Amino acid sequence: xxxxxxxxxxxxxxxxxxxxxxxxxxxxxxxxxxxxxxxxxxxxxxxxxxxxxxxxxxxxxxxxxxxxxxxxxxxxxxxxxxxxxxxxxxxxxxxxxxxxxxxxx
Amino acid sequence: xxxxxxxxxxxxxxxxxxxxxxxxxxxxxxxxxxxxxxxxxxxxxxxxxxxxxxxxxxxxxxxxxxxxxxxxxxxxxxxxxxxxxxxxxxxxxxxxxxxxxxxxxxxxxxxxxxxxxxxxxxxxxxxxxxxxxxxxxxxxxxxxxxxxxxxxxxxxxxxxxxxxxxxxxxxxxxxxxxxxxxxxxxxxxxxxxxxxxxxxxxxxxxxxxxxxxxxxxxxxxxxxxxxxxxxxxxxxxxxxxxxxxxxxxxxxxxxxxxxxxxxxxxxxxxxxxxxxxxxxxxxxxxxxxxxxxxxxxxxxxxxxxxxxxxxxxxxxxxxxxxxxxxxxxxxxxxxxxxxxxxxxxxxxxxxxxxxxxxxxxxxxxxxxxxxxxxxxxxxxxxxxxxxxxxxxxxxxxxxxxxxxxxxxxxxxxxxxxxxxxxxxxxxxxxxxxxxxxxxxxxxxxxxxxxxxxxxxxxxxxxxxxxxxxxxxxxxxxxxxxxxxxxxxxxxxxxxxxxxxxxxxxxxxxxxxxxxxxxxxxxxxxxxxxxxxxxxxxxxxxxxxxxxxxxxxxxxxxxxxxxxxxxxxxxxxxxxxxxxxxxxxxxxxxxxxxxxxxxxxxxxxxxxxxxxxxxxxxxxxxxxxxxxxxxxxxxxxxxxxxxxxxxxxxxxxxxxxxxxxxxxxxxxxxxxxxxxxxxxxxxxxxxxxxxxxxxxxxxxxxxxxxxxxxxxxxxxxxxxxxxxxxxxxxxxxxxxxxxxxxxxxxxxxxxxxxxxxxxxxxxxxxxxxxxxxxxxxxxxxxxxxxxxxxxxxxxxxxxxxxxxxxxxxxxxxxxxxxxxxxxxxxxxxxxxxxxxxxxxxxxxxxxxxxxxxxxxxxxxxxxxxxxxxxxxxxxxxxxxxxxxx
Numbered sequence: 001x002x003x004x005x006x007x008x009x010x011x012x013x014x015x016x017x018x019x020x021x022x023x024x025x026x027x028x029x030x031x032x033x034x035x036x037x038x039x040x041x042x043x044x045x046x047x048x049x050x051x052x053x054x055x056x057x058x059x060x061x062x063x064x065x066x067x068x069x070x071x072x073x074x075x076x077x078x079x080x081x082x083x084x085x086x087x088x089x090x091x092x093x094x095x096x097x098x099x100x101x102x103x104x105x
Numbered sequence: 106x107x108x109x110x111x112x113x114x115x116x117x118x119x120x121x122x123x124x125x126x127x128x129x130x131x132x133x134x135x136x137x138x139x140x141x142x143x144x145x146x147x148x149x150x151x152x153x154x155x156x157x158x159x160x161x162x163x164x165x166x167x168x169x170x171x172x173x174x175x176x177x178x179x180x181x182x183x184x185x186x187x188x189x190x191x192x193x194x195x196x197x198x199x200x201x202x203x204x205x206x207x208x209x210x211x212x213x214x215x216x217x218x219x220x221x222x223x224x225x226x227x228x229x230x231x232x233x234x235x236x237x238x239x240x241x242x243x244x245x246x247x248x249x250x251x252x253x254x255x256x257x258x259x260x261x262x263x264x265x266x267x268x269x270x271x272x273x274x275x276x277x278x279x280x281x282x283x284x285x286x287x288x289x290x291x292x293x294x295x296x297x298x299x300x301x302x303x304x305x306x307x308x309x310x311x312x313x314x315x316x317x318x319x320x321x322x323x324x325x326x327x328x329x330x331x332x333x334x335x336x337x338x339x340x341x342x343x344x345x346x347x348x349x350x351x352x353x354x355x356x357x358x359x360x361x362x363x364x365x366x367x368x369x370x371x372x373x374x375x376x377x378x379x380x381x382x383x384x385x386x387x388x389x390x391x392x393x394x395x396x397x398x399x400x401x402x403x404x405x406x407x408x409x410x411x412x413x414x415x416x417x418x419x420x421x422x423x424x425x426x427x428x429x430x431x432x433x434x435x436x437x438x439x440x441x442x443x444x445x446x447x448x449x450x451x452x453x454x455x456x457x458x459x460x461x462x463x464x465x466x467x468x469x470x471x472x473x474x475x476x477x478x479x480x481x482x483x484x485x486x487x488x489x490x491x492x493x494x495x496x497x498x499x500x501x502x503x504x505x506x507x508x509x510x511x512x513x514x515x516x517x518x519x520x521x522x523x524x525x526x527x528x529x530x531x532x533x534x535x536x537x538x539x540x541x542x543x544x545x546x547x548x549x550x551x552x553x554x555x556x557x558x559x560x561x562x563x564x565x566x567x568x569x570x571x572x573x574x575x576x577x578x579x580x581x582x583x584x585x586x587x588x589x590x591x592x593x594x595x596x597x598x599x600x601x602x603x604x605x606x607x608x609x610x611x612x613x614x615x616x617x618x619x620x621x622x623x624x625x626x627x628x629x630x631x632x633x634x635x636x637x638x639x640x641x642x643x644x645x646x647x648x649x650x651x652x653x654x655x656x657x658x659x660x661x662x663x664x665x666x667x668x669x670x671x672x673x674x675x676x677x678x679x680x681x682x683x684x685x686x687x688x689x690x691x692x693x694x695x696x697x698x699x700x701x702x703x704x705x706x707x708x709x710x711x712x713x714x715x716x717x718x719x720x721x722x723x724x725x726x727x728x729x730x731x732x733x734x735x736x737x738x739x740x741x742x743x744x745x746x747x748x749x750x751x752x753x754x755x756x757x758x759x760x761x762x763x764x765x766x767x768x769x770x771x772x773x774x775x776x777x778x779x780x781x782x783x784x785x786x787x788x789x790x791x792x793x794x795x796x797x798x799x800x801x802x803x804x805x806x807x808x809x810x811x812x813x814x815x816x817x818x819x820x821x822x823x824x825x826x827x828x829x830x831x832x833x834x835x836x837x838x839x840x841x842x843x844x845x846x847x848x849x850x851x852x853x854x855x856x857x858x859x860x861x862x863x864x865x866x867x868x869x870x871x872x873x874x875x876x877x878x879x880x881x882x883x884x885x886x887x888x889x890x891x892x893x894x895x896x897x898x899x900x901x902x903x904x905x906x907x908x909x910x911x912x913x914x915x916x917x918x919x920x921x922x923x924x925x926x927x928x929x930x931x932x933x934x935x936x937x938x939x940x941x942x943x944x945x946x947x948x949x950x951x952x953x954x955x956x957x958x959x960x961x962x963x964x965x966x967x968x969x970x971x972x973x974x975x976x977x978x979x980x981x982x983x984x985x986x987x988x989x
Binding site for chain 2: 020021022025031032033034035036037040041044053058061063064065066067
């Protein structure tokens with residue numbers, strides 16, 4: 001897995017509690033065509049885990065269930081290396097702290 | 106956030122989902138759809154609604170493509186293909202001008218070609234609601250002396266053809282008939298109908314959609330009155346109710362008719378080829394036998410004859426058979442049938458109407474346009490390929506295989522071809538819809554034109570192959586080992602030569618079309634300037650067939666006189682008159698009579714002249730000049746002696762230049778004969794079309810004639826408040842249920858006869874201009890490509906002291922040389938090609954030197970202009986460029 005700057009941003013956003021694809025787009029400002037292939041690759045390498053949101057929540061909001069992602073321990077380790085190499089914008093962490101804990105199954 | 110943007114975004118996801126391997130597709134789609142829906146919902150909650158959030162949503166949806174492509178690469182073996190597509194998208198997006206131009210060229214060529222072939226196919230190949238339609242013929246009368254063709258048939262001739270010919274399995278006649286239709290609250294209207302003889306439906310080989318056809322005994326005299334309705338009338342007036350069959354409907358003056366059947370839909374035969382507005386016969390009735398009188402009418406008639414050829418008999422054989430019969434008739438009835446012959450026209454050709462003559466040229470034009478756009482796409486791709494030598498060389502140096510490079514180019518060309526083809530199909534559909542809406546008057550069924558699938562495949566195939574060949578060629582060339590030199594130099598060989606040949610061909614093709622269009626334009630301009638013998642501005646024309654209630658000549662004279670009286674009193678009316686055969690009128694009711702001068706041998710051809718009755722101030726209303734003598738006066742009544750006026754042409758033909766005023770003539774028409782005195786000579790009137798010369802004509806006072814129909818002709822002052830509606834109301838004030846067959850201004854009627862020409866002109870000019878534009882784009886492409894290849898040369902020239910003028914001359918010379926080659930080739934092709942247009946030309950020859958020269962000069966000028974922009978670029982190249 002190549003450790004690029006966008007990969008670092010995505011990992012960092014996930015670690016800060018942004019768990020859905022479009023939330024990561026919003027907070028990192030990266031285009032969807034970049035973020036999704038990174039998520040796929042991370043998932044393939046076992047650095048990120050993914051699952052489907054509880055159907056009940058989705059039903060409440062009248063939309064299909066979303067897929068959410070989480071950083072695995074291996075992912076956290078990689079993120080630490082990555083943060084040593086790249087500087088990430090503080091805004092992600094700042095906005096992440098205001099997030100509620102993810103409601104998921 | 107508009108719902109439309111979300112819908113579009115979801116549609117994008119569904120489309121891109123096809124790239125994802127099937128096993129993962131559903132999950133993939135669910136994830137993306139959930140994100141988009143959630144995003145849209147949260148935007149909606151925050152009442153964020155702007156153009157930019159919409160665009161953001163769509164661009165996020167488009168971003169799913171790399172995702173989908175990535176997944177596909179992981180799980181399937183065609184990963185490289187997906188990669189090629191992604192690379193292509195980037196490469197094409199990087200040069201938007203090239204992409205747009207190529208797509209446009211593709212679309213125009215394919216679209217126009219498909220549209221034209223579809224039109225031809227609809228006209229000549231489509232299924233008709235008729236069994237074995239290629240054996241169904243229409244048979245018309247033609248006058249060998251005057252050259253008039255496709256005339257309605259006189260009953261006597263039709264009956265003889267029916268009884269004597271052996272080429273046809275079945276022959277039948279149809280006779281026009283009109284029902285007046287009065288519905289409370291609506292203006293009186295009429296229904297077009299036809300009375301048909303017994304074999305009619307077996308000639309067509311059709312059966313009723315509902316109900317039945319007429320039984321044999323219903324064709325006898327005195328049989329109960331039965332009708333078959335057209336599908337259109339049955340649906341529009343009777344709510345498509347099947348229970349109607351077997352019941353009676355009241356038509357005309359309330360007479361009961363039993364409906365026995367309904368015809369199938371789309372039965373548009375264009376019978377009674379007048380300029381009436383309705384192409385479909387609405388009511389069919391059996392013709393109860395034939396009259397004694399009818400078999401005696403041999404010159405003028407309104408019948409249409411249809412026949413089904415015997416199996417194995419060709420059109421030419423049937424024509425030869427009828428020619429023999431016409432010869433017999435000419436010997437038996439030398440007075441009437443001397444120059445009358447039968448003319449066999451296949452039903453399909455008849456239905457093609459005026460497009461018949463233009464179609465060969467149009468098909469040629471479509472082929473040319475297709476070839477030119479193929480050539481243009483090819484030269485665009487060649488030029489682009491040549492500029493990418495460096496890119497290919499780099500990729501090759503980095504280890505890309507030759508196969509890989511060629512495949513990349515294949516994918517690029519194919520993507521362009523698919524996108525261009527799709528645009529072309531859309532364009533073709535649009536063109537067909539437009540053609541359907543503005544259909545020229547006499548083409549049947551063209552408003553329901555399907556797109557022709559085979560031509561679509563062919564057109565897309567031709568351009569796609571051109572694109573593939575041209576696209577792959579640079580990659581092939583370059584993947585040769587010696588091409589590595591491209592890394593250093595960036596020079597190429599053959600695409601330039603190929604490009605030049607293509608451009609010369611394009612110019613030649615464009616020249617052929619532009620010359621054709623030019624000839625039509627000149628014909629049109631000449632024809633518009635023709636003087637029809639009357640002034641057409643500010644004249645209203647209302648054509649009326651007196652209803653059955655006004656049944657004697659005396660009543661008719663009173664009725665028409667009263668209406669004209671009322672019209673004259675309207676504000677702004679300068680003159681009001683009436684005429685039986687209105688020049689350019691919608692219903693053709695030209696009668697012919699035999700004119701003889703007692704004591705002299707028969708004069709002027711067969712002695713037949715147009716016979717027209719006039720009343721009121723007809724000549725004043727049309728501004729027809731009185732040459733000598735006097736016009737009719739109110740004192741020329743049924744009681745006074747018979748008088749006639751003759752047209753200038755009739756005077757020349759029968760009196761050889763002597764003044765006919767005061768001489769006595771013997772006149773016969775529709776079974777009556779009388780002696781009359783010529784009281785005056787008036788100017789010639791053209792009746793049929795501006796390009797048909799005026800015939801010899803004799804005018805009678807309406808009061809002395811006994812004709813049934815009359816057309817009101819009213820001239821108003823330029824700013825008069827009186828319009829067609831007010832004039833109609835004058836007729837209904839006298840008889841509230843009188844049907845008005847047609848009401849229009851004379852300008853409109855004359856324009857109508859030009860509408861086919863205008864249509865031909867527009868279509869061909871459109872083709873010509875598009876082709877010329879493509880050819881010019883070709884010149885531009887080749888020249889600017891050539892300049893980009895000769896940067897070093899221009900730099901050196903500039904260093905050696907070449908002035909701007911020298912450089913511009915050099916570039917222009919190159920372009921003009923191409924144009925000249927193209928013109929020489931084009932002229933040699935145009936000389937035989939324009940002969941196809943002969944029937945459409947008026948007043949110019951097919952090899953008109955003025956048109957040829959001016960078009961050629963125009964092409965040179967436009968070609969030079971196309972070179973000017975690249976030439977400007979060449980000027981800017983400084984000596985320093987040569988050293989880079």
